[in-house]
Amino acid sequence: MAAAGRATNVVFIGNLAWSTSEENLRAFASSVGPVLSVQIQAHADTGRSKGWGLIRYSSPEVAARAIEVLNGQELDNRKLHVREDRSHLDSAEGVVVFVGNLPWSVTSESLTDLFKEYDPVDVHVKTNMAGRSRGFALVKFTDTEVADLAIANLNGYELEGRLIQVRFDRQQGEGGEGGAGADANGGGVGGLTDRVTVTNLAWTTEEAELVALLSKAGTVVNVEIQRHADSGRSKGWAIATFGSRDEALNAINTLNKTVLRERSISMKFYSTTGGRRN
Helix, strand or coil, X not given: CCCCCCCCXXXXXXXXXXXXXXXXXXXXXXXXXXXXXXXXXXXXXXXXXXXEEEEEECCHHHHHHHHHHHCCCEECCEECEEEECCHHHHCCCCEEEEEECCXXXXXXXXXXXXXXHHCCCEEEEEECCCCCEEEEEEEEECCHHHHHHHHHHHCCCEEXXXXXXXXXXXXXXXXXXXXXXXXXXXXXXXXXXXEEEEECCCCCCCHHHHHHHHCCCCCEEXXXXXXXXXXXXXXXXXXXXXXXXXXXXXXHHHHCCCEECCEECEEEEEECCCEECC
């Protein structure tokens, strides 16, 4: 949901193949109208593509047409996720509310309808590079009073069979998003990363089935079950790395205490200062 009067001529394009070049992307993007610039984001150390880019069109109208026409199309055998660039919205003033435990089918548009009587400035269901929901959203309001009212009325609201969590975003003013302040799931903002510890695992649990479970909350970059060096036997806990801190938080909020192989697993942020948190 774009803020009124703030239409942009820049679009975000995600789920790019690592091999896609800026030249190929420009040719693809130009099919809907004039392109002013194309920039594929790359890792500074290796120069390898991050799998997403920004395209600047000649006007907001052309950008809107690109989103409508190109979203879901394939380039280099990858189905692309195309949406408006949100940098101007994310940096706008306002009070941010975190909405968690969303059904996977909920979109920014349908969530906007739920919050419409509180007149939000922006509603954004967070997605991964392929455009799939991460299960949570950020909703921005003009002032704290309205945000308080939305939280009071909608926290615990049942949406498509799930009780949604609505609260103030804990990272406001900390240069991030997704609610990573001090709470029972971890320490202060400075100690939180995109990594979580998963404990109380059955000895027989394998990485693949843990990846399958955690992927329900977001993009899983890596899972490493900790093992004894001499025997290779599981120690009963693992470190999981997500695509972002947002997704790590969503995993903790939605999957903590999930039963896996008849064991109720526990999940917390991985401490950058002292291993797993107790």
